[in-house]
Amino acid sequence: MGPPASVHIDADGESIWAFIRCDETSPVPVARGGRFGVDCMYPDGKLKPHDTIYKFDPKGNVVKSFGAQMFIWPHGMHVDREGNVWVTDAAAEESVTVAAKAGVKAGHIVRKFSPDGKVLMTLGEPGVPGSDEYHFRSPAGVVTAPNGDIFVADGHGSNNRVVKYSKDGKFIKAWGKTGYAPGEFRTAHCINMDKRGRVFVCDRSNARIQIFDQDGKYIATWHQFGMPSGIAFSVNDEDLIYVFDSESDNVDNPGFEQGIRIGDAFRGWVRYFIIDQGGNPGTQTGSGPEFGTVDKFGNIFAGEPRPRVLRKYVKVR
Numbered sequence: 001m002g003p004p005a006s007v008h009i010d011a012d013g014e015s016i017w018a019f020i021r022c023d024e025t026s027p028v029p030v031a032r033g034g035r036f037g038v039d040c041m042y043p044d045g046k047l048k049p050h051d052t053i054y055k056f057d058p059k060g061n062v063v064k065s066f067g068a069q070m071f072i073w074p075h076g077m078h079v080d081r082e083g084n085v086w087v088t089d090a091a092a093e094e095s096v097t098v099a100a101k102a103g104v105k106a107g108h109i110v111r112k113f114s115p116d117g118k119v120l121m122t123l124g125e126p127g128v129p130g131s132d133e134y135h136f137r138s139p140a141g142v143v144t145a146p147n148g149d150i151f152v153a154d155g156h157g158s159n160n161r162v163v164k165y166s167k168d169g170k171f172i173k174a175w176g177k178t179g180y181a182p183g184e185f186r187t188a189h190c191i192n193m194d195k196r197g198r199v200f201v202c203d204r205s206n207a208r209i210q211i212f213d214q215d216g217k218y219i220a221t222w223h224q225f226g227m228p229s230g231i232a233f234s235v236n237d238e239d240l241i242y243v244f245d246s247e248s249d250n251v252d253n254p255g256f257e258q259g260i261r262i263g264d265a266f267r268g269w270v271r272y273f274i275i276d277q278g279g280n281p282g283t284q285t286g287s288g289p290e291f292g293t294v295d296k297f298g299n300i301f302a303g304e305p306r307p308r309v310l311r312k313y314v315k316v317r
């Protein structure tokens with residue numbers, strides 16, 4: 001299996017969807033962009049013929065897959081209440097340029113699929129970066145509200161903003177820019193929504209979570225969850241937040257270690273910590289869980305791109 005970019009619980013509360021970065025069997029060499037932006041693209045710019053979107057049953061069997069030759073760098077994933085699958089292609093601009101020379105238009109988009117793999121909507125223009133109402137620059141994450149409104153974390157490039165659309169893809173508003181102040185971001189790496197309708201954004205390089213209402217009004221900042229790469233919420237009645245930290249180390253975020261922090265989704269109190277299983281979490285930046293999800297039983301599924309592992313943590317009490 002290639003590196004898992006993102007994972008999300010299915011609408012049934014048990015099955016798991018994963019967005020996989022094709023077939024890489026070793027870390028991407030620095031000459032091809034390091035970790036960033038090339039996993040599903042050959043050096044000549046052509047896209048690899050491997051499915052990228054997989055559905056697993058509760059026992060871990062693959063029951064469905066699709067999405068071949070559609071993405072350069074799979075990144076964010078969200079499954080809505082109807083079971084539709086939303087994903088983002090956060091390809092680096094250099095990779096998009098190489099692909100364009102090969103006649104391939106990919107990257108800088110958000111796509112919505114039916115559960116059977118039919119493309120239902122595309123936001124952004126494949127292969128065309130931008131910062132206007134209908135273009136992105138390496139969008140990192142996507143989530144939908146109960147009324148169908150769409151929120152995109154346009155943050156793996158230089159835009160560092162949240163863009164809001166109606167359920168049919170019409171632009172509503174955007175907020176955010178690069179910076180350190182409330183409402184500003186440095187790597188808006190993920191986005192999710194709690195049961196109260198609050199919008200949570202992973203402001204990863206600022207080592208914080210920022211919380212907004214659905215109109216972009218700033219509510220709060222939480223620093224206690226480390227450097228957040230991914231956020232999930234419990235789908236049962238526990239009202240917990242799960243924050244996946246793959247970046248903290250003794251240089252970038254002293255005092256924090258990589259792993260999964262679990263806390264009160266309303267007040268933000270951290271209750272539990274699962275330390276990174278991949279080595280020394282104080283020194284190996286990027287080796288730990290980057291995205292994750294939780295099933296209705298409280299079991300955690302964490303995607304770890306660098307070691308190419310989709311790891312399950314079973315709730316025992």
